[in-house]
Amino acid sequence: MSEHTARTRRAVVTGAGRGIGRAAAQLLSERGWHVIAVVRDAAGAREAFDRSAVEVRVADLRDETSLATVAAELGEDGADLVVANAAQFSPWDETVLTADLDGARDILDVNVLGTWRTIQAFSKALMRAQGSLIIVGSGGGSHGDPDFGVTTNAGAVGYAASKAAVHVLGRKAALELGERDVAVYVVDPGLTATAPGMAGMGARDPRDGALSILRPVLGDGFVPAGSFTRDGRALAW
Template sequence: MEQSQPVALVTGAARGIGHEVARQLAARGWLVLLSARRAEAAVEAAGSVAGSVRPLALDTTSPDGVARAMAEVEADPGRLDVLVNNAAAFVDWSETASTADLDAARAVLDTNLFGTWRVTQAALPLLRASAHPRVVVVGSGAGSHADPAFGLTARGGAAASYGISKAAVGALVATLATELAGTGILVNAVCPGLTATYPGAEAMGARPVADGAAGVVWAATLPDDGPTGGFFRDGQPLGW
């Protein structure tokens, strides 16, 4: 690996948006650390992507697992330029706040909010050493007031813990970006929009995964004078 080759870590990249983000970054010549909760899944997914791609076992809900994964990154390649927090958990669409199983809701928050928070904290020492550090969080219009189809007040209360977790992720991004202002670390959230990552999504108007992933790659490759603390879709600001 050349020292000039940028390095990105993508969480939850065994399939879907994360896998496509890994593919697009590798196609640009990046070294991509493709992570998944299970080592076998990471190896299989990395093997299907052309370019410089390495598998990495990373369970974002496990403090020990995150520590082990970051120690592995620190040992080799020894640097990190971009962290893409993509790993996420969803819930049954019928879940509502008034009837939700709070243990299940806690598990969603542990992945979507605390998992993202945990990995970002662990990655910051390496990111601080990068010349062009970026943190990208895959958010969702479900956690905003602006999405007319899936926003917080547009779903009739459905998928409650998912929307609440994604709203909290937006707060994390805004808070972290404010803390890191002036350090060169740009922190942004990106909503990929409704994408065809599950059976039947096309019938709901979902677009190709590659289109949704492109906005994430845009945020990962922002210039040094790019925005920070924002929420975007397709490179355009999205209300939160």
């Protein structure tokens, strides 16, 4: 982290227009961070953050130029934290044999390449501040999650494949950026109610999911860089 005080630390959160990303932006703002919420729908986000000290910026993870524009606005102080959260889900009943590959390609573009573009766009800002990068993974892309891991069911294959790739991307980024004084964490929010009907499945509130992904910077315990965790506890990749 930089030597800025907590009240002046700057965080960038992608996918901050709804769900876990919105909750993460709000939590950081409540803790005194200066938050830049990266969204696709500016009007909806500005309404959501109307009474908080959150700046809204529009960028599309499919477009590296729009991400670079947001990164350039950070200036010499850089970013103390970037949360690469934006992602798309695939249908629960999507399997290898039934998947619409055009839809799968879109999910891979957003979830994998979008995360990659985010890392590239904000890497220099993170290095200037010696900050932290939090990459939101998923138990759905893990070999160790007993409920939703890749060995448990055939569904949501596009999402699972994308998050497995994101985990590899995060681990590789941890090795490279760690040499440049940037701590990289891959985190799982747990099953979170980000779509209709998920609360009935026992999914947690988005705020609880946000607390899980922010544990490396907001939690009381130590989370090692380069790890894959949920609620600060190690998960099997």
